[in-house]
Amino acid sequence: MNFLRIDDFKLKDINNIFKMADKLKDNDDLLLKGKTFVLFFPESSIRTRLSFEMGIKALGGESVLFPPSTLDKREALVDVVSYIKNWADGIIVRHSNYDKVSELASSSDLPIINAMTSKNHPCEILSDIYSISKLLDDYLDLIYTFVGSEGNIINSWVTAADLFGFMLNHVCYEKYRIKEDDETYKFLTSLNDALKISDVVLTDPLPKELRNSDYYDEYQITKERMNLCKENAFLNPCPPFFRGEEVSEDVINSEYFVGYEFKKNLIYVQQAIILHCLNIDF
Amino acid sequence: MNFLRIDDFKLKDINNIFKMADKLKDNDDLLLKGKTFVLFFPESSIRTRLSFEMGIKALGGESVLFPPSTLDKREALVDVVSYIKNWADGIIVRHSNYDKVSELASSSDLPIINAMTSKNHPCEILSDIYSISKLLDDYLDLIYTFVGSEGNIINSWVTAADLFGFMLNHVCYEKYRIKEDDETYKFLTSLNDALKISDVVLTDPLPKELRNSDYYDEYQITKERMNLCKENAFLNPCPPFFRGEEVSEDVINSEYFVGYEFKKNLIYVQQAIILHCLNIDF
């Protein structure tokens, strides 16, 4: 099967993936032996590319890297995929254009995994939720607060909140609201109001239009502001993050910051996603 | 030895390569263990690069990829090769300039394999002929018809026809004739006349000057036109092919199209070419 959006999986699938991720931390089985994956990735993608390539290799599989622009040639995507199917067992693709990834997926029965588009970033957010679940058993009862404008990260958090049923606050200027408030999405313009009830604070790099002191004064996540949150709250900024912009230098150096450590799980969650999409039991 | 043009091999060599390709389909021997190949390839080459990299890996060898532009620096090619010889057992190169590939080959005794130039594409055509031989035992008695202008693909078919001794029709406007008619090359401007006697129809992407309705009306390969061919005829368009240009949408979706499946053999034929060039018995 394909994995293009978080809600391509049912909760049952995700439970299975999380359980596999647990077991993969201590696994020597070459579950992907003899399997090859074509990766369409910008070479300069560090975290996602490294964790996919190493995850595949650790399970005995092979990956071959192509630039995403390979998909922008005149050749029909159905033909690109149909030839690749001769030699590959799956495609992992980062491409700005979600429609292109979606077209790849509908062109064949070769599993396609979305490793980020300008619309969403399902592997990353699923891995973050897994990391949170390892930190706190009651992760579905926590209040999540995303601070920042619209983009692929908040989009995937919104999809995740809807699927998992946890509460997601979105804090920014009113114009960045994504949809009307509903059971799992609440838009606020007051950061303080949101932080007071928050367990998990999330950010994403700012678009140019928000990189200014007005925004920073109102919405930059600082250590002082994190002090307003509920007990045991933590900050998980989406990398690359920028000190002095969406987050302050002091909050990154504080105990609130869980960033580096959290991404360790990328490798296991992505391995589990691959195994699930290939129907490999483990 | 090097493989720069199809007729670098004698028919005896090619028989050996085809026999090795047969055996390689069901082989677990790590015939290239401990061997390393330098690949000069545009990263965005999908089929040839993937099949070379995977073919080498499957035989236990390693490949390291460099962009073809590495060969366009000021350094003399003899020096590039002489240093590479310290660490590699062969070079597989895709570069527009055939003379550069030829200069590489004459610079050392390191085997050089031509993976496409603007002049020819010997590995691809040899693999196609192998695929045809698997489909039909009497492949040397078939009539081959290439429809399109001049370029590296027709050039290699012309060399192959001459070496193997099969009949190759070339159909296009008169100005695209490659040489005078001879025993194995016949130029025709009438597609219908050619198709009536054809078993195998071949195409190549069109240059810009031929992407127009005049050309399509006269020479586009459609399902209806394939119906004119001899029994059991098939269409093997050189990828990337473009629906609505050298081939119609309906012919690609028809039984005449053997394209995707045919390329599966690229991996085995290329493995066999490598083994032959390295004098590895199998």
Place this chain on the structure above:
Amino acid sequence: MNFLRIDDFKLKDINNIFKMADKLKDNDDLLLKGKTFVLFFPESSIRTRLSFEMGIKALGGESVLFPPSTLDKREALVDVVSYIKNWADGIIVRHSNYDKVSELASSSDLPIINAMTSKNHPCEILSDIYSISKLLDDYLDLIYTFVGSEGNIINSWVTAADLFGFMLNHVCYEKYRIKEDDETYKFLTSLNDALKISDVVLTDPLPKELRNSDYYDEYQITKERMNLCKENAFLNPCPPFFRGEEVSEDVINSEYFVGYEFKKNLIYVQQAIILHCLNIDF
């Protein structure tokens, strides 16, 4: 530990590295099994990249290649490294900006190995000294002469001369002098005076301003000029070298030239540097 400059090592360390390099020539132990290295390299770097990648692979390790420009994004280098540390055991980096490499090194305890900057090239020069030591036991008593302008190669030779205590002549127009003469560095404008006392002649590609017949008349290394040197003298030009520029065609074709062969040791010396930096005993 990091390896950014030749004098990051003590002579004792280098003795250890040279001994390891000896043993690595005939080694089957997978000393880097389970270890992954992130390589920041221009894809078109042939010699250093190939020898690092193959050296790591031969010891059972894995490497993942990124373009050096990955380090030029807005993300703080401390964050780039801190995430990479989740998955990698070391970073090998070629980047024009030495300060950036140095900042990487001071950002974490992940070993950083400098694979060339515009300021220096420690791995290459250490490997050259190793090659010389294999050729001549008294390599520390030889007279080394570098002919050419300022740059990363002469810089590393100057550091090496100072650390090892051997005598290094530097020959060029006066303006290219690097520092005042001292115990191990002597600047000369007369090539003949220098060659008469030289055992080892070193060059580097010329900057554009020196690619002219005036320079060639005065400083190009020719076979005739090598005849002036002491007995058993040899020429080790830093690749890429250019026939007809810093070196003549005839000297490259002469017995004086040790270039291709010398670089074979790159793989062993670099493997030893990695093992030393990772505190792996061997």
